Amino acid sequence: MDKILRIDMGAPGGPKTTVDPLGKYEGMGGRGMTSMVVSEEVPADCHPLGPENKFVIAPGMVTGSAASTSGRISVGCKSPLTGGIKEANAGGQAGQVMARLGYAAIILEGTPADDQFYKILINAQGVQISSAAEYKNLRTYELAEKIKAEYSDKVAMIAIGPAGEMRMAAASVAVTDREFRPTRHAGRGGVGAVMGSKGVKVIVIDDAGTKMRKPKDAERFKAANKRFAEGLKRHAVTGEGLPAYGTNVLTNVVNEAGAYPTYNFKQGQYDDASQLSGETFAELETQRGGNPTHGCHRGCAIRCSGIYVDKDGNYISKQPEYETVWSHGGNCGICDPDVVARLDYLDDTIGLDTIEMGATIGVAMEAGILPFGDADGAIRLLEEEVGKGTPLGRILGAGAAATAKAFGLERAPVVKGQAMPAYDPRAVKGIGVTYATSTMGADHTAGYAVATNLLKVGGDVDPLSAEGQIELSRNLQIATAALDATGFCLFIAFAILDQQDTFDAMVEIINGMFDINLTGDDVVALGQKILSMERDFNRRAGFTAADDRLPRYFRREALAPHNVVFDVSDEQLDTLYNW
């Protein structure tokens, strides 16, 4: 990875490609790369859908090598949902394929004058840009079929669905998995709308003729990688829970903890949660001939993904993630796994963030658009309204905050305009701190305090107490920012938080890859550097301490069954970035 591909989509006469050396971006990867490019090159006060924003794609530092479980790809830009900096990352095959072609970043700049959409083909021979008129309005699953037919299923695809074409603030960027299905999404913050504003429908990446990235110190790398993979197998979460049930292993855990946001964050337990549990999904998948244990990209040692089929064995969707099952399930009072899987499929194929859309439908239910529990209605909202860009679909596609604004409601569970994921911040206060203070808006992956609050990974901090949550969230946000730069999947965190040897092995993989000698302190410094860049961008974009807050109703309305409010003080929140 020694070069950066820039494509000026607004160049006179059509898109113009340049390939640059890394320069000041040397050594950066994943979120480190995307956030540095956005921070350095995008005017913080620009419009997210205007020509001054940039759309950056970057594989992680070790992505494309033999490093276990390291296939993540980051997408970055100024977010049309939050108005701040955004990094969203995904699994799937694209990261590895792109890295093997040597591109540390693809940067889409400008906006086309002609409102046309383009296809970008990147392979060992170079870059070709052509009209994507034939793909207009195609959903991502249909698009994948066409691309596969044209290029085989050995390539990787990065694409938007109709939601991205319509520049909806909840639009995602789809990345194909090992079966060339568009199931892995850089979901959050409307990155798909920014790709759409650049006039790019699909990027096809073909690494034919290239080889796996070689570590500079092969022995050191190989030995560390072995220790690392063993560590992942050894830990209960990465070695057992996630392979068996996927992320949805959490439904029962979070519900039992009284932290499962139900009916648009009205209560913390859902009576029918067991019908949506990972155990239930895995059993159905096994019974029906799906697959509960599946890797989203080659070389994953955890294999938390899966394939969900209907009672006749026909594919419905990939195994929905916990946050999706929650957002479309308990949050909307829907307890049918087949419906939830169908909604997951619709989000993926229309090109939408599942968290934002489930939260948005919850708000729409509170607004009286349809009753809680209306499964057919929820499907119709995605299929007929959002998917077709009707006026109601435009409201919903703009996300939970915009929907609450359109219907004049206070109760929008958002921070910095982005919907909260599947953990009520009143009953898991560490994640509440992350929601409030993350540079990304409400985002569980930015500092997953649920691990320590509920799963007792990396220590034990009482989820219902305000004590210790700031330090917990701070440390996790720093570690996560660094991890998001490496290309390793965030889920390795369970193992490296609990097992020092596995953490050391991860650092050693990087050291072997680049023949350097990073320490744990260097990892912390990298995380702090990334967060500081992001926070500085947001400050320049106009964010203040007032943006590092949960909506006030989380301090006012007590959540059953614990009858707790969010009570980490503003003064405490304002210390998060003290380092």
Next chain:
Amino acid sequence: MDKILRIDMGAPGGPKTTVDPLGKYEGMGGRGMTSMVVSEEVPADCHPLGPENKFVIAPGMVTGSAASTSGRISVGCKSPLTGGIKEANAGGQAGQVMARLGYAAIILEGTPADDQFYKILINAQGVQISSAAEYKNLRTYELAEKIKAEYSDKVAMIAIGPAGEMRMAAASVAVTDREFRPTRHAGRGGVGAVMGSKGVKVIVIDDAGTKMRKPKDAERFKAANKRFAEGLKRHAVTGEGLPAYGTNVLTNVVNEAGAYPTYNFKQGQYDDASQLSGETFAELETQRGGNPTHGCHRGCAIRCSGIYVDKDGNYISKQPEYETVWSHGGNCGICDPDVVARLDYLDDTIGLDTIEMGATIGVAMEAGILPFGDADGAIRLLEEEVGKGTPLGRILGAGAAATAKAFGLERAPVVKGQAMPAYDPRAVKGIGVTYATSTMGADHTAGYAVATNLLKVGGDVDPLSAEGQIELSRNLQIATAALDATGFCLFIAFAILDQQDTFDAMVEIINGMFDINLTGDDVVALGQKILSMERDFNRRAGFTAADDRLPRYFRREALAPHNVVFDVSDEQLDTLYNW
């Protein structure tokens, strides 16, 4: 005016009324009162539609006295449109009637638990609150008929239409005029949505049995008032232009200056502007049996309002203001006065801000919802969509910024979420500075630099140059904040800026009213105090220098015919509040 009426709409068991002495609010009126109450009592980070916001109504300091042209009433709250502090004021009869009953402020607090709407009757006997269920969804003209039938046309009405009931961010608060028509609106910033969130459909104020407010020094007051009224008559704008043509005297002036925003701020001149001029409207009104010269409240010496009728002499609307004629007219490529008057009526009766709605329809036209120039389509959008709260109506009712967000457009002419009025900031740079820096969002009335840039009132500052605009806007914003506290109509500014004697007479009216000895410096200090309170509220609500900016496309896209961009630097903008 020696008391404040507070009504807790969220009290257990139903609304609860208390009457307090003025206390720390002694001496405040109009915008001074509303902004001080909001600043002191509303948590800056609360949700505008939640129970912690307050809705404040306050007549000006001398309103209800014999002071000429002093009938203004201010409405204040945290704005659902901008997220900052808001004061919107209106003419009509309510200010005088309320002041004569002795209320310096009415403060609506809390939100009803039962989602019901209430009617508040205020008279010399006290306050009665009853269900407004029978008025549900009534448009303001229909409501006025019912209220008139019940209470006579001697009372005053403050009310919301369906837009306010639906808590739309573009909803206004209607105030009845001398004919008991709901034509005068506290329009901007969604104050109607906040009144709606308080569950108040209508406030009926009956001053029967009360008398005009008496000045403490009657002789001083009377003499000053005479000099003041003479000054208004003497000045060309207040004595001739406004009475003859109303505010729409500006269409030709602004269009000739190349500062008339046309087709959603795409160009600075509109070919068909003459069809929309104040001269044209006045001629039609005279020919058809309307009235081009009419006062919106008793005791106005300017009489800039009017009555617009169709070719058969039937009432269509009040004479639309210049900003309305522009927003629904040239901004949308519509040049039929009858259509513009009809749109004005629809805004008034549905309860919508005419500036926000015209700008929003312009954005909708750019989004392709309907073509520029589609008069029938524009009527349909208000009548069938916004008025009935369809999904498209919900988008439009949320304003120009929300509409651009829903349709993924950059070109939303807004500052702090509020649509720009009828002067392109590239060609009238002083008003651009006011748009950018006002505590209110884009608002021409906050510091009407057009007066000096184009009309050469109060001096002469080249509208196309960046030079001198900061000082001009600063001085006007300070003067306006003070004026908005007095209850005098803003239009007296033309006379008092040019005629020192008229300014002195205005100050003397206040001195005679309260038997005090204010000087011009005290007026400046009052204006600065109000602005500082407002700015501090906005700072606490999360506003920064990044919010004191025009959208970047005003710096990028040159405006014909002068081919100018907005080029007052950010550094200059950031000096506006230096005093």
